[in-house]
Amino acid sequence: MKYLIAGLGNIGPEYAFTRHNVGFMALDRLAAQQGFSFKMERLAYTAEFKYKGKQIYCIKPTTYMNLSGNAINYWLQALKIPVENLLVICDDLALPFGKLRLKTKGSHGGQNGLRNIEEKLGTNAYNRLRFGIGNNFPAGRQVDYVLKAFNDDEMAQLVDRLDRVGEIILNFCTIGVERTMNFYNE
Secondary structure, X not given: OEEEEEEXXXXXXXXXXXXXXXXXXXXXXXXXXXXXXXXXXXXXXXXXXXXXXXXXXXXXXXXXXXXXXXXXXXXHXXXXXXXXXXXXXXXXXXXXXXXXXXXXXXXXXXXXXHHHHHHHHOOOOOEEEEEEOOOOOOOOOHHXXXXXXXXXXXXXXXXXXXXXXXXXXXXXXXXXXXXXXHHHOO
């Protein structure tokens, strides 16, 4: 069985530790734990590793958040991975900081990366793990908020939450999405 795990974010050092890049951060943390590294390929930084007999491919799209669907669609087709074996990790303003929600389908909820993925795949029925970043910003300042670094309190909790994301990824690939949702949705 093959799986594609896509962490969403924006490339470039100015975005490295911003709230919008939590998908990239989650895959970087998983890479450190599982001992794999990313290389630049078509439309994404890519990596692969095996876990409990499963072949897991990870991508960090280089298309910027709003065009993430281009990279995901390309790699699903190139690797011949069915959409049900796709897991997208992204930030979510509607959830409090650190809250994790795994879903098998749903609306993009205004998240432009998810909107583009839905457009490119022609469906909203794909697995996504939403990482809550909270919504502590004044009206009209959403873009500034998501493109800012986590605050000190959030940073203190971030590694633990990213480790939890890693557990969810590995369980998604080994025991399936339904059982993983039962264990991890908070």
